[in-house]
Amino acid sequence: MKLISANWKMNITPSQTKEYILKFLPLIEDAKDREILLCVPYTSLCIASEMLKDTNVKLGAQNVYYEQKGAFTGEISVSMLKDLGVSYVIVGHSERRWIFGENDEVVNKKLVACLDGGLRPILCVGERLDEREAGLTYKVIETQMRIALSSLENYTDMIDIAYEPVWAIGSGNPATPEDAQAVHRFIKNVLEDLNKNYQGMTRVIYGGSVNVHNAGEFMKMPDVDGLLVGGASLDPKTFSQIVKSF
Numbered sequence: 001m002k003l004i005s006a007n008w009k010m011n012i013t014p015s016q017t018k019e020y021i022l023k024f025l026p027l028i029e030d031a032k033d034r035e036i037l038l039c040v041p042y043t044s045l046c047i048a049s050e051m052l053k054d055t056n057v058k059l060g061a062q063n064v065y066y067e068q069k070g071a072f073t074g075e076i077s078v079s080m081l082k083d084l085g086v087s088y089v090i091v092g093h094s095e096r097r098w099i100f101g102e103n104d105e106v107v108n109k110k111l112v113a114c115l116d117g118g119l120r121p122i123l124c125v126g127e128r129l130d131e132r133e134a135g136l137t138y139k140v141i142e143t144q145m146r147i148a149l150s151s152l153e154n155y156t157d158m159i160d161i162a163y164e165p166v167w168a169i170g171s172g173n174p175a176t177p178e179d180a181q182a183v184h185r186f187i188k189n190v191l192e193d194l195n196k197n198y199q200g201m202t203r204v205i206y207g208g209s210v211n212v213h214n215a216g217e218f219m220k221m222p223d224v225d226g227l228l229v230g231g232a233s234l235d236p237k238t239f240s241q242i243v244k245s246f
């Protein structure tokens, strides 16, 4: 099933979350043939979890720590998220990598923890503008994937991957659907190469300046299995239109 996910980032308070979900649910009630996901701030998980119970919308977190418990002030574990009814978590978002210094090794540990704990990770990969201009897009993505998935080669069916070119995020300058298609195909080739028993269960979704006008165009591409939407997911009506854009 295609996966259309919101990434609210550091936006929307718990009380605003309640208003958002009250408006959003009736708008997407009939969209049952696609998976709809809200990746909300930690502080909104509790209220969102209560409100999304028995609906067609799943709940995701935007980050997680890899240790199970202990003296890690400010961090949140896989079991804490699971206990709240969270089923997905974004791992290795470029804002985590470039603002908070997460490297591929940390991303790998987080993926291991998610799979151990039964949480489905959405691994984000993508090149910066300087890397793209130097013709390094494929090399960067393959390196990110190989390190992030090291020791997890046989479990690639249990994750999803978001291709998010860093230069496209929040810039109003998305990749073209054709460029995204080419990279998505490449990502699937790497997955097939990593896991000889690969069942093709990984959805490769596109993120970076997705909006109401371009969402349907991305979804026409054969290897675009969904979308990860930041800015345009902050309004429930707009996001519902993106959910129903294909």
Ligand code: PGA
Pocket: 007, 164, 168, 169, 170, 171, 207, 208, 209, 210, 228, 229, 230, 231, 232
């Ligand atoms: P954007 O963000 O849609 O605002 O570009 C996407 C993302 O970073 O997940």
